[in-house]
Amino acid sequence: MVKIGILGVGTVGASVARILQENADIIEARAGKKIVVKSGVVKDLSKDRGVSIKLSDDPNDVIDDPEIDIVIELMGGVDEAYTLVKKALEQKKAVVTANKALLAYHRYELQELAGDIPFMYEASTAGGIPIIGALRSGLSANHINAIQGIMNGTCNYMLTKMIHEGADYQEILKEAQDLGYAEADPTFDVGGFDASHKLLILASIAYGLDAKPEDILIEGIENITPTDVAFAKDFEYAIKLLGIAKKVGNKVELRVHPTMIPQESMLAKVDGVMNAVMVNGDCVGETMYYGPGAGGNATASAVIADIVDIVRGNSGPMLGYKKPLESGLTLLPKEEIRSHYYLRMSVDDKKGVLAEVTRLFSELDISIEAMMQKPDIDKDACVELLFVIHECEEKTIQQAIVELEKLDVIHGKVGMIRIEQ
């Protein structure tokens, strides 16, 4: 029999405890041993968790319990979780975590601390989808060319509604909050930060690359307008918040931002709260992993899969390698990332404006792939100019935006969405 303790018995923790009981037979058949939750830790003991496990409000009751073999960390947050997980590893207890923030900041220290002690984190990225397993094991023969993932259900739900139903950003945010898909302060989700944590985890397995959220390009979906949505539909694009990791020579670019992708691509077809991660490997080609990115039971499915693998003795090295993966690979500075771009700007509806804008592009060596003009429904005497820009460097487009916004004929902010073909 294997005994586990759960730090943090919220929605996911309660699901883990319940499923380990309800599906005990098949889980034991697959793991080869009975798995039992011995105890759990919560902050507030007075709240009913709907599970019949022994609860304590002192994490040490789990960590110091010599009978507990595996510690499941589901409390979230970075600092306290790190301290507790570290203590658990020092006591030679295996660790399973769903904590993406912990890993976004401490995965390399944790790998070092864990050594040969099993440390698993399937639930940290894309919920119930076994993408960590796919990258660590299923694709181990491959140099990873690229990863593109829809890894935030809140954003995907909102973008799906905006595209398919023409919903407005504020209106759909309110709806997502009412449905419990978005937090009262939605910044962590809609700002792309949640997705960036997951991207960093995947990039570590794929490339062995160390980076923190602060090091990479992160943009949210807050500035997408109905004009952008209409443009995307006209040009047969979907708009998705993607986490992208791409190897370019001996550099790796990492970025999270709303992205126009062709409607016929598989990722474009992933709608609502679902998640999906596309992985392109040099041997296998293009593969995709699709499923629910959140929810108590789906996340618990991933947590228990890790527990079963640990019990089987199948955990393997934490990040999937025992020595550095590809030496010489470094993070591409974000200003050097190259992309195609869509730009939107509201301009005075008068002669010479287009000439002024295109002259500015020309001075910056920016090449226009397409241009169209639309009436500005919000501003009288204005039109919206929409451009598709040929591939150029991030720093060039950012400079263009700064200079465009200085022009008198341009009103308000210039909107920009990156395009991936």
Next chain:
Amino acid sequence: MVKIGILGVGTVGASVARILQENADIIEARAGKKIVVKSGVVKDLSKDRGVSIKLSDDPNDVIDDPEIDIVIELMGGVDEAYTLVKKALEQKKAVVTANKALLAYHRYELQELAGDIPFMYEASTAGGIPIIGALRSGLSANHINAIQGIMNGTCNYMLTKMIHEGADYQEILKEAQDLGYAEADPTFDVGGFDASHKLLILASIAYGLDAKPEDILIEGIENITPTDVAFAKDFEYAIKLLGIAKKVGNKVELRVHPTMIPQESMLAKVDGVMNAVMVNGDCVGETMYYGPGAGGNATASAVIADIVDIVRGNSGPMLGYKKPLESGLTLLPKEEIRSHYYLRMSVDDKKGVLAEVTRLFSELDISIEAMMQKPDIDKDACVELLFVIHECEEKTIQQAIVELEKLDVIHGKVGMIRIEQ
């Protein structure tokens, strides 16, 4: 260092040897040890394989070599492969195979023979997609409600062309043969037999169910007509050759057949030679795994993933469990499978025919969901009647077809395609 020997150095075997050399650095970093192909076995030594490994035409040169730790079986076929794999296991050598036919007939004997010796077969099902790993590990917490897979690239390529380009079956078969997607004798692919082998493998992992291809419902795509394709488009269905495993109470139904599925489902969007497997688990909900189902490099990616897992010591029990999974689960007899159906029949274009057909349905307690009539472009004085039939048992619809074909007013065969919502 781990040494491997390859039985059968064809396209996949040569890819395995080449990738193990070309990607040696990352594979060693991930596996923790250097992996080297010591020798290979081929039937015809005079043929150039484009690889620089020692070749022999005697399988015993690999199987009896005490230096070889892992035997890779890529020769295909059932009997000889079984004999050789058995010998390898008797010599305590780990085995990796891509041989779906071997597993469709001998997986339970092999599990017994292997015991604690690693036996892996990721490449046997859906090529480069790590679906075996997902089912054995990533979804181990789940009772599997259903599996639906597009697991034959030849059929999916042909059906995609038939749906999107209106191509005729014979014409597109010829094209698929010219492109090398279909064999000179295409029966194994277009008849659904290849997909049935893969389905049986997945069903063993999901349900622990023993069945042979002969035991299950298998139908191919040979009888799909342009009328069927037009109907599917009108009613917003795609037609896919699906392998379906579904738990209904304590029975499991297993079947392979062309299936009408809603165009908006993720599986409907899997086009061309690509494969995808949808797995519905009781905790995780719906997940899907997408990628190339064939090709030397994609299949080699899966073979090498297995080798890496064995070297890591992460192989686990062959079918994913150490004792029976769900006791009491048995195969649902194929005549008891329930489905919705589409029926097509060419009838005399005269009064009273529809009444005759509907009376027959009524006598068999078959309930009609929709009916439409189309001109029969092949037969003068005939029309085609198309029906959508409410859920009923397979034996009822088969009886209806037999009796319909006896009616004088009906000409030729009655076409039938099952519908999944």
